[in-house]
Amino acid sequence: MEFKHKDIIALRDLGKEEIELLISTAENMREVNSRDIKKVPTLRGKTIINLFYESSTRTRTSFEIAGKRLSADTVNIAPSNSSATKGETLADTAMNLLAMKPDIIVMRHAVSGSHYFLSKKVGCSIINAGDGAHEHPSQGLLDMLTIKDKFGRLDGLKVAMVGDITHSRVARSDIQGLTKMGSSIYLAGPPTMMPPGVERLGNVTVCNTMKEAIQDADVVIMLRIQQERQGKTLMPNTREYSRYFGLNPENVKWAKPDAMVMHPGPINRGVEMSSYVVDGNQSHILKQVENGVAVRMSMLYHVCGGGNVE
Ligand code: NCD
Numbered sequence: 001m002e003f004k005h006k007d008i009i010a011l012r013d014l015g016k017e018e019i020e021l022l023i024s025t026a027e028n029m030r031e032v033n034s035r036d037i038k039k040v041p042t043l044r045g046k047t048i049i050n051l052f053y054e055s056s057t058r059t060r061t062s063f064e065i066a067g068k069r070l071s072a073d074t075v076n077i078a079p080s081n082s083s084a085t086k087g088e089t090l091a092d093t094a095m096n097l098l099a100m101k102p103d104i105i106v107m108r109h110a111v112s113g114s115h116y117f118l119s120k121k122v123g124c125s126i127i128n129a130g131d132g133a134h135e136h137p138s139q140g141l142l143d144m145l146t147i148k149d150k151f152g153r154l155d156g157l158k159v160a161m162v163g164d165i166t167h168s169r170v171a172r173s174d175i176q177g178l179t180k181m182g183s184s185i186y187l188a189g190p191p192t193m194m195p196p197g198v199e200r201l202g203n204v205t206v207c208n209t210m211k212e213a214i215q216d217a218d219v220v221i222m223l224r225i226q227q228e229r230q231g232k233t234l235m236p237n238t239r240e241y242s243r244y245f246g247l248n249p250e251n252v253k254w255a256k257p258d259a260m261v262m263h264p265g266p267i268n269r270g271v272e273m274s275s276y277v278v279d280g281n282q283s284h285i286l287k288q289v290e291n292g293v294a295v296r297m298s299m300l301y302h303v304c305g306g307g308n309v310e
Helices: 016-033 058-069 090-098 114-121 137-151 169-180 210-214 238-245 285-303
Strands: 047-052 073-077 104-109 125-131 158-162 184-188 204-206 219-222 260-262
Touching (some): 016 058, 016 137, 058 073, 058 125, 058 137, 058 285, 104 114, 137 260, 137 285, 169 184, 169 219
């Protein structure tokens, strides 16, 4: 199968087979990452610009390493040292960057949908590294790869997601990807952080309690409260939040005994998860980060048209 998209903006735009292709290519890319010399010439001569208007540790570093492992030239731009601080519009920034002939722009932006706008303006490939509360496709793909590593499949699994669903682009990409692959999603969180109509996205159940969501789950994905997107306070205080929606050594037992615990990071220890669970033997959090590099190599490779990986 061939990957026909110029951009990867949302898992909503991809079919099941395209998602499978991106995941299986990532599985192959892992071999490169385990070599002594972690570099292949696949994207030699390609230029990738990482344009991050929002802060990032994992995603930006991971895209940069992914590009470098494929021998692309990668350039990073952060808003604090770009002309955005001088009032330049996104369209103008994009046109100026385009004049330098990049092959791919990887962008993170606070405005949901900004990548669709950019994609219409520029001819190079656009990869979404997170747009507002909309989608975060590379996180969705790396979450699916990490789950597949453990269970060998993605269909027929009960996946619980707990936290600030409304403002989480990770939740949206996970829901889009995992429901297409045949998993069932159970959501829990304060009513103020649950988007109305989320059940319409597919095999999604909104639960009244965290227990209902986690009970017998194969996978438990914990999400950070996105205070930077909330605008106003949506919960009384963090102590109360963690009492009802925090994962701890007691309530993790509601899930299946071999359930995996995941979190996209950054974690607020003691709020959405206790350190005991973050560092415990059910935690796959660092495995998610490890898989992130392979997934991003796969995404960069496919928007560039695929071909042989030497
Ligand atoms: C997430 C993000 O930025 O959307 N983090 C990440 O990319 N690993 C989740 C978050 O910020 O809570």
